[in-house]
Amino acid sequence: MLQFIINRLMYGFLVIIGVITVVFGLFHALPGDPVDLMSGQHADLETRDLIRKELGLDRSLIYQYGSYLSDLSVVSIEEDTEQNQKKYRYTKLVSVGKKVLVFKFPYLRKSFQTNKPVDQILLESLPGTFWLSLTAILIASSLGIFLGVIAALNYGNKIDHSIVSASVVFISMPSFVLAILMAMIFGYYLSEYTGLPMTGSLWMNDPLYGRQLHLENLILPAITLATRPLAIIVQLTRSSMLDVLSQDYVRTAKAKGVGRIRVIVFHALRNALNPVITAVSGWLASMLAGAFFIEYIFKWKGLGFKTIQAVEYLDLPVVMGATIFIAFGFVVVNIFVDIIYAALDPKIRLN
Numbered sequence: 001m002l003q004f005i006i007n008r009l010m011y012g013f014l015v016i017i018g019v020i021t022v023v024f025g026l027f028h029a030l031p032g033d034p035v036d037l038m039s040g041q042h043a044d045l046e047t048r049d050l051i052r053k054e055l056g057l058d059r060s061l062i063y064q065y066g067s068y069l070s071d072l073s074v075v076s077i078e079e080d081t082e083q084n085q086k087k088y089r090y091t092k093l094v095s096v097g098k099k100v101l102v103f104k105f106p107y108l109r110k111s112f113q114t115n116k117p118v119d120q121i122l123l124e125s126l127p128g129t130f131w132l133s134l135t136a137i138l139i140a141s142s143l144g145i146f147l148g149v150i151a152a153l154n155y156g157n158k159i160d161h162s163i164v165s166a167s168v169v170f171i172s173m174p175s176f177v178l179a180i181l182m183a184m185i186f187g188y189y190l191s192e193y194t195g196l197p198m199t200g201s202l203w204m205n206d207p208l209y210g211r212q213l214h215l216e217n218l219i220l221p222a223i224t225l226a227t228r229p230l231a232i233i234v235q236l237t238r239s240s241m242l243d244v245l246s247q248d249y250v251r252t253a254k255a256k257g258v259g260r261i262r263v264i265v266f267h268a269l270r271n272a273l274n275p276v277i278t279a280v281s282g283w284l285a286s287m288l289a290g291a292f293f294i295e296y297i298f299k300w301k302g303l304g305f306k307t308i309q310a311v312e313y314l315d316l317p318v319v320m321g322a323t324i325f326i327a328f329g330f331v332v333v334n335i336f337v338d339i340i341y342a343a344l345d346p347k348i349r350l351n
Helices: 003-030 034-039 047-055 059-073 081-089 119-155 157-171 176-189 216-245 246-254 260-272 272-300 303-313 316-344 344-351
Strands: 077-079 091-097 099-103 201-204 211-213
Touching: 003 059, 003 316, 034 081, 059 119, 077 081, 119 157, 119 176, 119 216, 119 260, 119 303, 119 316, 157 216, 176 216, 176 272, 216 260, 216 272, 246 260, 260 272, 272 303, 303 316
Parallel strands: none
Antiparallel strands: 077 099, 091 099, 201 211
């Protein structure tokens, strides 16, 4: 088991390094000069040179890549200066000549637009995306399992065909198209009846009462984000339930006179949920990325909204930091799920 965990951690580490390399390459392949974004086009030459030197853009590409990896590493060798202590917030481990081996939080650089640390910007935006994703996955899993069971129990009739057809439509529909439709229909045209706003965030500032919680703003984006995974969970639950309902132990339970609800819940559904759990664990990570355009359309102040806003303003450190953060989330969730399955099924450890 220990070897399995080490292998998965090494695989995850290589994936993260690959993402960092690709993101770094794209950053330097894009047109435009970062110095222009930070100094403005009318800055004098001396100011531009100072900014270029501070960003390390006057050094070779290999040096810049190594410097970026060092900034992202939790352990690195740095000059023990007051400026570096403030910049990296490190803890000294070992002195190495005039430098020190330090343990630090990964440094994602600073925003070109606000000069705020990127990690601070991401952490401020993360709660909005977290609550949106969590609400969406709860809606998708609970409603998807329920509809999947209903479809399986009504296999072949109109109810089954209707549920399956609707799930196919929602799987095929892009999330941003559905988001626009939901916002227009329920947040604009029918807002008098639904009481739901077209845009808004979980927390909003009120001139009189200060910062206020607005749960109604969560409804439309959460339902929109939940729709695609809900449709997939419906089909997975239906397929798995149909397979389990044909098993001998289910027929035996029915023959013994066990109640229909008890057979469905305790005998069939419990054994049919394995593929559904796998799907839910995967979608929880992917929702962080899938929420980007939905957040932007509903103006939901989360990680996706902040990242797309950074793309518009060419605030590349924020875009790079968000991309690496999302990739890290994917890797952590996948490793966690792999370890759980390996603990439950020893055969998986051999793969």
